[in-house]
Amino acid sequence: MGKLRIGIAGLGTVGCGTLALIERNRALIEQRTGQTLEVVAVCARDRARTRPVDLAGMRWFDDPKALAADPGVDVVCELIGGSEGPALETVREALRLGKPVVTANKAMLAHHGAELARLAEQAGVQLAWEAAVAGGIPIVKSLREGLAANRIRRVNGILNGTSNYILTSMRETGRDFETVLAEAQALGYAEADPSFDVDGIDAAHKLALLASLAFGGRPRFDAIHVEGIRHVAAIDIAFAEELGYRIKLLGTARMTPEGLEQRLHPCMVAKDAPIAQVNGVFNGVVVEGEDVDAVLHEGRGAGAGPTASAVVADLVDIARGTRVPTLGVPAERLADHPIAPMAAHEGSYYIRLMVVDRSGVMADISAVLRDHDVSIEALIQRSRNPGQAVPIVLTSHETTEARMTAALARIAELEVVLEQPRMIRIERL
Template sequence: MKPLKVGIAGLGTVGAGVMKLLAAQADLIAARAGRPVVVTAVSARDRNRDRGVKLDGLNWYDDAVGLAHDPAVDVVVELIGGAEGKAKALAEAAIAAGKTLVTANKALLAVHGVALAKAAEANNVTIAYEAAVAGGIPVIKALREGMAANQVSRVAGILNGTCNYILTVMREEGRDFADVLADAQRLGYAEADPSFDLDGVDAAHKLAILAGLAFGARIDFSSVHIEGIRRISGIDIAFAQELGYRIKLLGIAEKTEAGISLRVHPAMVPMEQPIATIDGVFNAVLMDGDFAGPVLLRGRGAGEGPTASAVVADLIDFARGIHVPVWGMAESALEEARLVPMSELNSAYFLRLSVVDQPGVLADVTAILRDHGISLESMLQRGRAPGEAVPIVLVTHETTEAAVSAALARVGTLPAVLEPPALIRIEPK
């Protein structure tokens, strides 16, 4: 049987992992693919670096775009990363050359996915990207194929293992953010520059892809509301525990009659919800279909093995001749949905204030909330320290983001309020 010939661009952790997996599981993969899957060409920045894999006899390209024009390559695997530059050029060249494209590049798909899908259809080729979202969790196949008969109304989950690890350790060990981040970097769970993770951008890229698939819609990445975890403190986590919640960085995509809402931010998740129990570097995605009901997938969201596993799963599909539209339907069938602004969100809120402990402070705060139509469910204050700073926690009933934002802008100007108020949205029980 004629082998499927693969060219890999990018020989970092994932690229080397794909080569190791193809070698270690060669017989199993050939049996499941119906033919051998072999690497014939590679591209990377440094020819001399030891990656723990054999590169003898492979075509080497200093310029990754050369893979797209190599007659000994059937499938191009793009593992360079980034929405622009070499990754985008290679993806476009592979499609133009009629090559199947496998990618783990969430930024590329979140920003240019619709345009690439249109080009792929015009050239009668397929793009697969199981590895772009949630590593070893088969969430793309679940949404695009397993849930294909459903109207999906909501996709939500923990989409970044670095943030989940940091929040978990802060809760379990009572340590502060900076200390845990340093540990995460030492252990390899966080990059030297962890901004994309900590500021929510990585999760937002993944959410945009999931939303496009779930709702059959053209998603403008700039419409995703993005917040990270840098402002989450140990005191927030302690109060959350006391109130029966755990703080998680969530990506949430919802489709209602008003349109599509896309947001990434820390959230208070009730402890009884399954997603609240997902700790450490694990990811989880919850999908809600009208016939299937809620489906929860959990697993390792990154790393050499899980991500390589997802890449090779796509290669096996191609070897078998399985071709699915990039977004689950023709690009021309994708919906132009209204994107709901964050100001229209309805939610309950956890508000934490640091105030001078003096008479009348709480009355001033509650008067401002009342003026904006915000009612309180509960209030927590620990101890008294007249004239000193104390934390006050207010839990609101459901209200609008616009009302809370306007109220907190006024609260922050009160002389007794010592720092900008903290806000965390509360997931329903």
């Protein structure tokens, strides 16, 4: 039986989970691949730290590049993280030496994916990254292989479990963002510095990669319109419910006549849409292909088990000799799609205004919308507290972001409008 000698760089949750999984499922993996996966070398910053795995018999490296260069290592798992620095150097070194690489590093791929894909193809080895997007859901394989016969129309994904947990919990409890975030932090679902998760950065890294696979372009993190969930208020979640929607932090990539549109922001989606059922810490991705129609994938997007499942699946692929282009098409064929400007986005909008409750308010607002060619689909104006602040909620018919933005700027200037208008895009699924 052949043997695949693995070096693991990075012994955090995912690195230790990968070690444990390889050990536990040794016989199963041998049955499935005809090869033994053996971790022969590891690397981390702090050798002294206590870890839940047995490192006996493995060579220790302080420098991950040295691990990659170890002639006894056939495959390198880069589980260090970070878009630059040691992770990037380690992967470059491994590929330069003609060694296949498995990585869970979405930030690195979102920024350097095209370069690394080229290096992997020049070396004739696999650069595999199932674990970088949506953890345990084999969405990279689905898009790159399982749905490869389709012209992709759109990809929609709930790609960050922390944000989805917060939005779900806000809906279930009626509490506000800050309260639920604090609870998520206490439960370990959110980091002390939650910015990467709640401001959409993490999900946008993943969206850049899914968009690359779906549309055959190089990953363009910088081209993504990113908004997080901090501005989603409890009252918006309640109004969404009333209007038949759920609010999700959704990543969307689609090809438009203006170019590739990539957006990562809170969205209202119909309550009965399959992706609206993806709750809590779960991730979900819907791929819409011309022939296949819509395919939903739902599962755990993070955690030691699901992420290790993805890392080891990539190792199984490598053991079986599978080699597919890193980003779905050979690196030299990656397109540089024009970027659709956000102003050109067409869609419907949810708008919430806090206004003074007095006559003539709706007339003023309607006039502005009419002047900007925005037509109203639904309107909620309920509580009557003469002279007090009351919410007015409306949804628009299909319009452009440019028109809506201009209308809202004008509405914000109205004397009766007390706060900055809140806007949440509606995604038709």
